[in-house]
Amino acid sequence: MPDRAARLARLGTRLVSALAGLLMLALLAFGGFALWQDAALRRGAFVGAELLQYKPAAPAADNPTLAGLQTVNPDVCGWLTVDGTGIDYPVVQGATNMDYVNRDVYGDFSLSGAIFLDSRCAADLTDPYTVIYGHHMDNSAMFGDVARFAEADYFAAHPAGSISLPNAAYTIELFACVVTDAYDTAIYTPERYPDDVGALLDYAAAQAVQQRDIGVTAQDRLVALSTCAGSETNGRVVVLGRLCPLKEGDEMQ
DSSP states (O other): OHHHHHHHHHHHHHHHHHHHHHHHHHHHHHHHHHHHHHHHHHHHTSOOHHHHTTSOSSOOSOOHHHHHHHHHOTTEEEEEEETTSSOEEEEEOOSSTTTTTSBOTTSOBOTTOOEEEOTTSOTTSOSSEEEEEOOBOTTSOBTGGGGGGGSHHHHHHOOEEEEEETTEEEEEEEEEEEEEETTOHHHHOGGGOSSOOHHHHHHHHHHOSEEOOOOOOTTSEEEEEEEEOTTOSSEEEEEEEEEEEOOTTOOOO
16 A cells, blocks of 8 residues: 555656656747747837838829838828838738738738828828827837827927929928817818818817917828827827828928
């Protein structure tokens, strides 16, 4: 009987050791996957040399490189840059607003997604109000820097950007930052403004955490850059800007 008890004890010890080893291997595998996933997320969130060849040299009325990128993916509609920030990406537009949440500009799976135009907005930016979305990345990739516009100093230091289309270009004069949530119909229902943006300007004037007076009128065309607000599941930070079309001879240096 004592020998049997000793054997059972040794067997139990070996089983516990084996289970502990398996648990250790599982934890190591999970940790390795998490590190790989984080590296892949960060790597996929930046524009590489392959994409940079399509970036217009400067905003202009004609951008043949973007027409070239459209042959790679017809959903490409432009290239967005906000001066002095990490926002410098091609813009795509899917059939729905879920198409590019987890797909990159080539249409391949990517946790960081792509910068994409609201599917309800005109791809040539001729609507009174246009919304553009991007993920909030902590390393200033994608739309990570959009959230920083809620800070007074950052907002003051970054007043402008541009967006180039294959056959047109616009400067963007940033004038307000709104901290809101994903259910904000004033921000996230672009069809509410079929004729002018007067109601949206009134809303921004009342709700903005940062703003500057640049003389925006109800007849101007506006663009919103939207991202998540850090750890808040439904929190959003939105930067509003006025679109000013460039004409032939107005090319920026």
